[in-house]
Amino acid sequence: MHDDEGTISYPRFAAFYTWMTDRPLVRRGQEQFRRECVSQAEGVVLEVGAGGGQNFSFYDAQRVERVEACEPDEAMLNVARRRLADAPVPITLTRAAVESLPFPDASFDCVVATLVFCSVRDVERGLGEVRRVLKPGGKLLLLEHVRSQNGTTAWIQDSLVPLTTRIMGNCHPNRNTQQAVLAAGFSLVQARKVMGGLQPVVQLSVIRPLA
Template identity: 65%
Template sequence: MEDERSQQAYEKDIAHPRFAAFYTWMSNRPQARRMEDPFRRATVGQAHGVVLEIGAGGGQNFPFYDAQRVTHLEAIEPDDTMLAAARRQLPHTPVPTTLTKAAAEILPFPDEHFDSVVVTLVFCSVRSPERGLREIWRVLKPGGNLLMLEHVRSQGKLTAWMQDAAVPLTTRLSGNCHWNRDTKTAVLSAGFQLVEAEDMRAGLLPVVRLSAVRP
C-alpha cells in the first residue's frame, strides 16, 4: 500500500509537457541525430538478454537495440507526453518491447530480473539518483550490466561553478535537468564495478559513456 502510494506520487510529479514536446522535436532534427546516434548505438548495442530502459523519453534509443542480442525490452517512462512519443516509436523497434509508465525510484519489476539496464540522459533529471541506482541494482541479475550515457559535472573548477549557478534555471526549463551531477561517482558509490568509462566533450556539458556490472 505504502509503495503503491509513493509510486503514484513519483509519477504524478514528473510532467513537463512543453519540455517533452521540445526535446522530442529537437532530438529528431538531422543535426542532433548525426551527433547523438553514434553514442546511442555504442551504448545500447551492448545490451543483451532481457533489457530494461529507464526514462526512455520519446523512444530515441529504440532503433538501436540489436535483435540478435536482445530478447525483450521493458521500457519505462514517467512523463505522459514522452510516453506518447515513445509509443509512436514502437512500430520501429526491432525487438519485442513493453512500455510502462514508471519512475526509476520505484521500479515495478522483481529482483534480479534483467540482464542489462540502459539509461541515457536521464540521471541528470531523476529526483533521487541514489534511490534510482538502488532500484537498478535490485532488478539487475548479478553479473548484469548497467549501460549509461549521461552529461555530468565538469572536472574544471570554474566550469563546475558555472554549472552549479545554472542549475536553478536548467531544472526549471529542462524537466528538472541538473548540469552538475557526478553520476559516475554515484554509480561507484552504489556498489557497481566499472568496466569502462569514456569521457567525451568538455565545457559546460561534459558527457560520460560508461559500462558497469552488478558484482
C-alpha cells in the same frame, strides 16, 4: 512537476526535447554515441527514462530478447509509443520512475539509461532500484552528461541549476553520476568521455557484482 507516486509531468519540455532530438543535425550528432552504448545491451533489458524512444532503433536483435521501457512522463510516453514501430526488438512501455520500478528482484540481464540521471529526483534510490532488478553480474549501461572536472566550468554548471531544473525537466548539469554509481555498489568496467565543454558526456559501463 513531480507527484508522490513518482510520475512526472513536463509537457513543454517533452515537446521541446522531442523537437530538438528530431532535428537531423542533433540526431546525426547523437547517433554514434547512442549506438555505441545501446548496442552493448543483451538478453532481457530494462531501459529507464526512455523518453520519446530515442534509443529504440539501436537495439541489436541478435543480442536482445526483449526490452521493458519505463518512463514516468506521459507526454514522453506518447512519443515513445509512436517509435515502437522503429524497434527491431519487442518493447513494452510502462509508466514508472526509476525510484520505484514495478519489477521483481534480479529480473534483468541489462539496464540502459541515457541522459536520465541528471533529472532523477532521488538518484541514490533510483540506482538502488536498478541494482535490485539487475541480476548479479548484470550490466548497467549509462550515457550521461556530468559535472565538469574543470573548476570554472563546474561553477558555471552549478550556477545554471536553478534555471535548468525549472525549464529543462529537472535537469541538473552538475551531477557527478560516476561517483553516485560507484557509491551505489556497482563495479566499473569502462568509462569513456564522448564529449567535452560545458556539458561533458560520459559513457559508463558497470556491473552489479556477483556477491
